[in-house]
Amino acid sequence: MLDHLEIRTRRMDDCVAFYRTVLGPLGYELAVDGQAKGFGHEGRLDFWIVDGDPSIDVHYAFGAPTRALVQDAYLRASGSAGQRDRAPALAPHIHPNYYAGYARDPDGRLVEFVCHSAEG
Secondary structure: OOOEEEEEEOOOOHHHHHHHHHHHHHHOOOEOOOOOEEEEOOOOEEEEEEEEEOOOOOOOEEOOHHHHHHHHHHHHHHHHEEEEEEEEEHHHOOOOOOEEEEEEOOOOOOOEEEEEOOOO
16 A cells, blocks of 8 residues: 655745645645645645655655564565665654655665554
8 A cells, every 4th residue: 555655846835835725625734844744634644745856766655554564575675676775663753653664666766664553
């Protein structure tokens, strides 16, 4: 299951204003207003905007029901023409149970595996 999408922009203020306008009717709100801007709906943050070249490095995240599956996906990355990027870890700046690991696909795109549940 796809968990969220992150895009890059060189026009952050314009981009945030645009997405607030077009996503508002769909129930999306700006929920994280830091360096990365996170939009969400129904308690989920599934659309992010960050500074950068808009033509490169799209970031994909796939949801996993357990932290063990995040670890498994991360470990498998280097055995399938990809490579590991960042080892699985908690990211409490997003939320207390945000546990993610990162890999690069064969073309260098960042692929994230994430679990939102508490361990156990």
